[in-house]
Amino acid sequence: MDTKQRILDEALTLFSEKGYANVYVADIAERVGIKAPSLYKHYKNKQAIFDAIISEMDQRFSDQAKQLQISGTDASVDADIYKNISEEQLIKIGRDLFLYFLHDDYTRRFRKMLTIEQFRDKKLATVYQQQYADMPLSYQGMLLGLMVSAGVLKTDNVEIMTLHFYAPIYMLLTICDRDPSREAASLVTLEEHIKQFDRLYGREKK
Amino acid sequence: MDTKQRILDEALTLFSEKGYANVYVADIAERVGIKAPSLYKHYKNKQAIFDAIISEMDQRFSDQAKQLQISGTDASVDADIYKNISEEQLIKIGRDLFLYFLHDDYTRRFRKMLTIEQFRDKKLATVYQQQYADMPLSYQGMLLGLMVSAGVLKTDNVEIMTLHFYAPIYMLLTICDRDPSREAASLVTLEEHIKQFDRLYGREKK
DNA sequence: GTCTATAAGAAGATAGAC
DNA sequence: GTCTATCTTCTTATAGAC
Numbered sequence A, B: 001m002d003t004k005q006r007i008l009d010e011a012l013t014l015f016s017e018k019g020y021a022n023v024y025v026a027d028i029a030e031r032v033g034i035k036a037p038s039l040y041k042h043y044k045n046k047q048a049i050f051d052a053i054i055s056e057m058d059q060r061f062s063d064q065a066k067q068l069q070i071s072g073t074d075a076s077v078d079a080d081i082y083k084n085i086s087e088e089q090l091i092k093i094g095r096d097l098f099l100y101f102l103h104d105d106y107t108r109r110f111r112k113m114l115t116i117e118q119f120r121d122k123k124l125a126t127v128y129q130q131q132y133a134d135m136p137l138s139y140q141g142m143l144l145g146l147m148v149s150a151g152v153l154k155t156d157n158v159e160i161m162t163l164h165f166y167a168p169i170y171m172l173l174t175i176c177d178r179d180p181s182r183e184a185a186s187l188v189t190l191e192e193h194i195k196q197f198d199r200l201y202g203r204e205k206k
Numbered sequence C: 001g002t003c004t005a006t007a008a009g010a011a012g013a014t015a016g017a018c
Numbered sequence D: 001g002t003c004t005a006t007c008t009t010c011t012t013a014t015a016g017a018c
Helices: A003-018 A025-032 A046-077 A079-084 A087-103 A105-117 A122-149 A158-178 A180-201 B003-018 B025-032 B046-077 B079-084 B087-103 B105-117 B122-149 B158-178 B180-201
Strands: none
Touching (some): A003 A046, A003 A105, A046 A122, A079 A122, A087 A105, A087 A122, A087 A158, A087 A180, A105 A122, A105 A158, A158 A180, A158 B122, A158 B158, A158 B180, A180 B180, B003 B025, B003 B046, B003 B105, B046 B122, B079 B122, B087 B122, B087 B180, B105 B122, B105 B158, B122 B158
């Protein structure tokens, strides 16, 4: 990784732990292995580093959205897949979503940075909203909607059903961001959540 | 309100909007209507102001916990109340919780401050965890548990049921903190959530 | 308790050699 | 592109008069 990219990487790590204002240009430089003034050959100033992180993320997010749309289209073509989806597969969907958000290094650091900076900048609040509330709800809503169409799940309100699926995942995620030692317990809770979700909305209806 | 208290109040407002590091002692003083140096007659330094806010909150929280325990004890004595609880009453419980968290000025500002500062100080992460995850889950769990005992709701896993009740409320709360203009829509969603929760866990079981 | 003046130090950014 | 030296500005905090 070249120096310009390493600066972004180390800056993101520091911003996600301490927040923009508590990170000094010299701290970033030190982690990169250069002195502070050298950093100004790569970026105009501290704010430009922050802005570059946001731009890079915008790019990744829009790539990702494109990916999801493609797989979304595929998914609706192969709606049959969801006809016979098992409880285990539903658990896997939730668990994969959770672990991706939690463990993907870039995603995790960026989410923590947004968490810290969200009230200082309306644009950042919007990005957070889209990325961790609206987009997951809309994507999961599409998947669950297919399962409803396939007759695997039953509801007259897919939107609320999706909230019931995703909100616990989101809440467990924020819990683990604050305290990673709760990850194991959260994974157990997550699995129980989806099992119960599955029973409530479809299977094993008593 | 005396000056010493007004300092805490204005400081909390600013900290919750910009974060500790982005608030200058002079900003706080200006809002109180004094000059920065005067502020040092009331508090040793900037950190002492922050610490005083945390202490005050600790006090409020422990008072509140005591209150809940008392009403909790009362509630379990009068478990009969929950035998005939209506859907409207369940909606009211969720709505009141949501609106209290969202509109109570002190609670709202403190929550936003904790949100911003949580990754810088393990103690703050713990306070957040207790106040917005563990305590609500445990208190709501007790209420919902009583309803299960009373036969109004049915489940073999009260803990997950409680997560299903509270996680959507929590998520909608964080959404409104980021963007207050979404409050009206969130209240509609909240109501639909509880209606569906009520159907899923008890009433109108098809 | 409040003020003005000011000290002390931190942090961002630039100049210019290599 | 990286360094050392340095400038500038901002911010906390203190001194001491009123």
